[in-house]
Amino acid sequence: MTNYFDVSGKTALITGGSRGLGRMMAEAYVRSGVKTYITARHADVCEQTSKELSEFGECIAIQNDQSTLEGVHALADEIKSKEKHLDILINNAGTGWHAEFEEFPEAGWDKTFNLNIKSVFFLTQQLTPLLAAEASVDKPSKVINIASTDALWVPTDEAYPYPASKAGLLHLTRKLAHKLVKQHIHVNAIAPGAFASEMNTMARDEPEMVGRFIPAGRIGEIADVGGTAIYMLSRAGDYLVGITLTLDGGVVWATSNRLDDSEA
Ligand SMILES: NC(=O)c1ccc[n+]([C@@H]2O[C@H](COP(=O)([O-])OP(=O)(O)OC[C@H]3O[C@@H](n4cnc5c(N)ncnc54)[C@H](OP(=O)(O)O)[C@@H]3O)[C@@H](O)[C@H]2O)c1
Known part of the structure; x- marks a missing residue:
């Protein structure tokens, strides 16, 4: 039977793959036989993750700061020096900044937009030749941009650039999908809900409490985001172009349909 x-045998680059959602997708890929490059600023954490995941297959750590254009070019150059073709780029590295509206600093705005959207554009631009190298109608390469459910509604916390950058990322996804589909590079986005990580300490530290506010009854796990990343990389995901896959256990759906039977 065909396994769709x-x-x-595929090759992947996952930015911010040292921990959190990036690590979950990296583990799913490595366990499935994908040669997986992971990046992070902290070399020790990235190396440790690659060491742990290398028990299941091939995982290579690259220390890199993507918040600058120099960092983005250095990363693209390093991948180009090692590979002749890339099957998938997952733009996962992301950041946020919370501050009161009246005092919100420019540094927080720039940090968030530089990593969450500017670096996604330029890294995709720089890696397009590698993604296109062996891509065809029957074997498209992929880009997945990791957005957030905060792009789909108006969060009530004091995070201003984060939801704006993620909403912009969804539009950039559609624009890049249109531009790159002719080169057989299919660009899509995932909008995750709550997953345990250093960014989402609430989900990490109080998963049962957070789970009570989610229609599916729990926070997201490695099988959810890892399985979705496998689907989108595989033959089964080849017909997805320019879409946003909401991966949140039903929160956005319930909210947009005014279904309020959770404990919220
Ligand atoms: N967790 C959730 O509930 C959730 C929900 C919705 C969306 N997301 C999105 O999912 C993605 C991953 O989030 P997460 O929760 O897993 O966050 P996380 O635990 O904070 O992990 C972020 C990853 O990005 C790396 N990173 C941060 N700044 C970087 C930079 N300048 N250059 C290169 N790498 C950098 C981090 O490593 P270093 O610190 O060593 O650089 C780490 O590997 C983000 O785009 C986030 O917005 C998460």
Whole structure:
């Protein structure tokens, strides 16, 4: 029987793959036979993650700061020096900044937009030749941009650039999908809900409490985002172009349909 979800033998780059959602997708890929590059600013954490994941397959750590254009070019150059073709780029590294509206600093705005959207554009631009190298109608390469459910509604916390950058990322996804589909590079986005991580300490530290506010009854796990990343990389995901896959256990759906039977 054809395994439409087979991804073995492919090559992936996951930015911010040292921990959190990036690490979950990296583990799913490495366990499925994907040669997986992961990046982060902290070399020690990235190396440790690659060491742990290398028990299941091939995982290579690259220390890199993507918040500057120099960092983006250095990363693209390093991947180009090692690979002749890339099957998937997952733009996962992201950041946020919370501050009161009246005092919100320019540094917080720039940090968030530089990493969450500017670096996504330029890294995709720089890696397009590598993604296109062996891509065809029957074997498209992929880009997945990791956005957030905060792009789909108006969060009530004091985070201003984060939801704006993620909403912009969804539009950039559609624009890049249109531009790159002719080169057989299919660009899509995932909008995750609550997953345990250093960014979402509430989900990490109080998963049962957070889970009570989610229609599915729990926070997201490695099988959810890892399985979705496998699907989108595999033959089964080849017909997805320019879409946003909401991966949140039903929160946005329930909210947009005014279904309020959770404990919220
Ligand atoms: N967790 C959630 O509930 C959730 C929900 C919706 C969306 N998301 C999105 O999912 C993505 C991953 O989030 P997460 O929760 O897993 O966050 P996380 O635990 O904070 O992980 C962020 C990753 O990005 C790396 N990173 C941060 N700044 C970087 C930079 N300038 N250059 C290169 N790498 C950098 C971090 O490593 P270093 O610190 O060593 O650089 C780390 O590997 C983000 O785009 C986030 O917006 C998360």
